[in-house]
Amino acid sequence: MIEVRRRVHARTEDVYAVLTDGWSYGLWVVGAVHIRRVSSDWPRVGSTIEHSVGAWPLMIEDRTVVEENEPGRMLQLRAHAGPGGTARVRLELTPDGTGTTIRMTEDAVAGPGRLIPVPVRAPLLKLRNAESLARLAALARGRPDRPERP
Template identity: 30%
Template sequence: MAEVTAEARIEAPAEKVWATLTDFSLYGEWSTTHTGFPKGAPTSLEKGGTFEENMKLMGFPAEVTWTVEELETGSTLAIRGKGPMGVNVGTRYSLVPDGAATTVRIDGEFTGAAVSLMAGKLKDSATAALNESLRKLNALAV
């Protein structure tokens, strides 16, 4: 298993950050691992809903089928996905209002046999991607 976390303070209210985070037409502008939605971007989010995403991490392309596991509008989005080679991925976005700003935390988890072979490099690459994604999300949300 490889676990990664990134956190940033975004100088925008939680409602605006949430709107940007869940506007899938903007997803490619801030998510550095995102390369496309093969069946179209999700039009709405609901617990149990699914969508497919094409991603690239460590230079490897992957198609992940995501399921929304937890959804608290304005504060939490947790998704779990199945990728190639038996890799399972979990991502949790948490927003905490902080005055006129918002603290955004992204927790990621990778499991599966293939992960154990490259856990260290995967952690480094995924952490860098999350931090860059938060930087780009900040630029879009403010």
């Protein structure tokens, strides 16, 4: 699994609240551009987000499924990317004093993505996921129900 970490100046509850808002997925996940449907019970195990990835006119209809969920602590997803294959993404949240450390791991688990050697795909995933965590952090810090910012 390819790993990226980020310390966020936001409460763990605020970070998890963004993760549990399936409609926000397109705001923080790099590549997800259009959310079509979110299961009403997101993020229960088995629930889905249907979204598109890519840029018009070359968009792929995609879906992400919750594999595991430990509320406030961890969310594991299986992201399907049409003909590109499937990836497992795990987000772990650890409170650390005045903020939260987010650990995001991802790797291809099926399809052509597995054929790309790890030394080639790792740097690309790290860059993409570092940007995703920066966006997630900004959303968590900006939550309107947050009483004050550290």
